[in-house]
Amino acid sequence: MSDASSWPHVVDLQFLDRGGRISAGAIHTPAGVLLVDPGPASCLPALVGGLAAIGIVPRDLHGLLLTHIHLDHAGAAGTIVRQHPHVRVYVHGRGAPHLADPTKLVASAARLYGDQMDRLWGEFAAVPADNLDVPADGDVLDFGGALFDVAYTAGHASHHLCYRDRRSGVVYAGDTGGIRVGPSPYVLPPTPPPDIDVRAWQASIARVRAWQPTGVFVTHFGLYRDAGAHFDALSLELDVWDDLAGTILAGVPPESRMSTFVEAVRERVRQRVSAEEAESYRDSMSLEDCWAGLERYWQKVR
Numbered sequence: 001m002s003d004a005s006s007w008p009h010v011v012d013l014q015f016l017d018r019g020g021r022i023s024a025g026a027i028h029t030p031a032g033v034l035l036v037d038p039g040p041a042s043c044l045p046a047l048v049g050g051l052a053a054i055g056i057v058p059r060d061l062h063g064l065l066l067t068h069i070h071l072d073h074a075g076a077a078g079t080i081v082r083q084h085p086h087v088r089v090y091v092h093g094r095g096a097p098h099l100a101d102p103t104k105l106v107a108s109a110a111r112l113y114g115d116q117m118d119r120l121w122g123e124f125a126a127v128p129a130d131n132l133d134v135p136a137d138g139d140v141l142d143f144g145g146a147l148f149d150v151a152y153t154a155g156h157a158s159h160h161l162c163y164r165d166r167r168s169g170v171v172y173a174g175d176t177g178g179i180r181v182g183p184s185p186y187v188l189p190p191t192p193p194p195d196i197d198v199r200a201w202q203a204s205i206a207r208v209r210a211w212q213p214t215g216v217f218v219t220h221f222g223l224y225r226d227a228g229a230h231f232d233a234l235s236l237e238l239d240v241w242d243d244l245a246g247t248i249l250a251g252v253p254p255e256s257r258m259s260t261f262v263e264a265v266r267e268r269v270r271q272r273v274s275a276e277e278a279e280s281y282r283d284s285m286s287l288e289d290c291w292a293g294l295e296r297y298w299q300k301v302r
Contacts, residue, residue, distance in 0.1 A: 006146065006167035007215070008036070010222045011050035013043035015072075016120070020181055021284055022072055025172060025217045026051060027165065030144030032062025036163070036172045037219045040075035041122030047076065062143060063088035063133070067174025068160040069095040071109055071121045073219055078102070078125030089127050090141065092152065093134045094159035099127040135161075153208065155201020156190060162208055169214030171227065176204050177218040178234040179284050182277035185226070186269065187234040189241060190285050196293040197301055198242045205235050220284050241265070245294040261291040 008025040015021040024047060025036035033056050038047060051057070061084060066074045069091065077099060081087050091099060098105045102124045109124075110117050135141055137152040141163075149164040156175040163172040171177070178187040189201070213227040224230050244264055248257050265287050269278050 003167040006165055007170060008168075008172075008217055008223060009054050009056075010217075011047060011054075012221075013039040013050070014046040015039070015043055018283065020221050020280055023217075023219060023221050024050075025223070026054065026056060029062065029146035031146070032143070033060045034063055034065050034143065035061060036065045036217065037067055037073040037174060038064055038076045038080060039073065039219075040071050040120070041079045041124065042075075042118075042120060044076050044079060044122070058084045059086075061087050063090055065148075065163050065172060066091045066095065067162065067172065067176070067219070068092065068157045069098055069105065070157065070175075071105075071124060073174060074099070075121050075124050078127045079123060081127050081131050082125055085128075085131070087131065088133055089131050090133045090135060092159040092161045093136075096132050096134050099132060100129045102126055137161075149211065151204075151207055151211075153204035154195070155197050155204045156195070158195045158197075160204075162204075164208075164211045164213065169212070170217055170223070171208055171211055171213040171215070172217045173208060174219055176201070176208065177216050177230070178237075179220040179281065180218060180224060180230065181221050181280040181284055182273060184273040184277055185229055185233050186272040186277075187230055187237060188269070188281055188285060189234060189238045190220075190290065191241065191293040191297075192286070192289040193293040193296045196297045198238055198294075198297060199301075201238060202235060205231050205238075237268075240268070241290070241294060245291075245298055249295065249298055257295070258288055258291045261294075262287040265290070 008027045011024040013022040022039050027034045135150040139150045141148040147166040153160050153162045153176040180187045215225045216227040217223045
């Protein structure tokens with residue numbers, strides 16, 4: 001039986017002053033509050049305000065559970081630790097070195113976002129090595145008796161992991177759990193380069209489903225209690241996109257491939273969600289980036 005008091009608070013980070021795009025999960029434990037994916041530093045005022053609204057202040061924090069180190073999930077980690085040195089940061093082994101020294105990560109992002117870096121993400125400060133905790137695949141984290149399972153879940157990113165709170169049964173799935181931004185059951189798989197691996201992702205979905213979650217928390221966006229249906233929808237859509245990419249690569253001229261993919265996916269979304277939700281999906285993930293990730297996957301892995 002799940003413990004209702006351990007279900008997460010959803011903190012809307014109001015990315016670019018718009019709600020429903022990036023969320024952080026706040027979880028009470030006997031050791032202190034855990035934050036799942038605190039988001040980018042550009043959203044720190046919204047994070048602090050959102051936590052204060054539910055009675056949480058920085059001294060209440062024990063740690064950050066990072067699903068992976070992409071800027072929209074983990075960008076604020078170093079700033080939070082600089083301001084509150086007692087906070088622990090839990091991260092995949094492949095991600096930890098890039099938190100301790102984010103030089104390469106920031107340079108790579110800067111090539112993509114250019115002069116929009118600060119507006120979108122704010123700073124990406126280093127996390128001192130002494131504040132980093134790297135759980136192994138299959139570990140169980142103990143926060144004063146609150147136990148969290150850890151699974152390495154490649155597919156969206158090679159350094160991705162998921163957590164399950166044994167008290168509530170909620171899985172914190174990051175982008176392994178896809179993007180879902182409204183009440184419709186549609187789930188969009190974010191497939192940007194460079195790490196997309198559809199087969200690994202499907203294996204990760206199966207592994208998380210084996211936990212029999214009572215709910216799924218995704219950074220984009222929020223908590224859903226129909227975990228089984230959620231992962232069914234994600235797995236199906238991932239297969240559809242994979243097949244679509246193969247068909248396009250086999251039969252569409254290179255100059256038209258991206259536009260063909262984008263329009264096909266937009267039509268699928270329009271058929272499955274409301275007009276308002278469709279707009280939210282467009283804001284939440286670049287389909288051009290999704291095509292680039294799938295094309296790279298087919299060229300390198302398939």
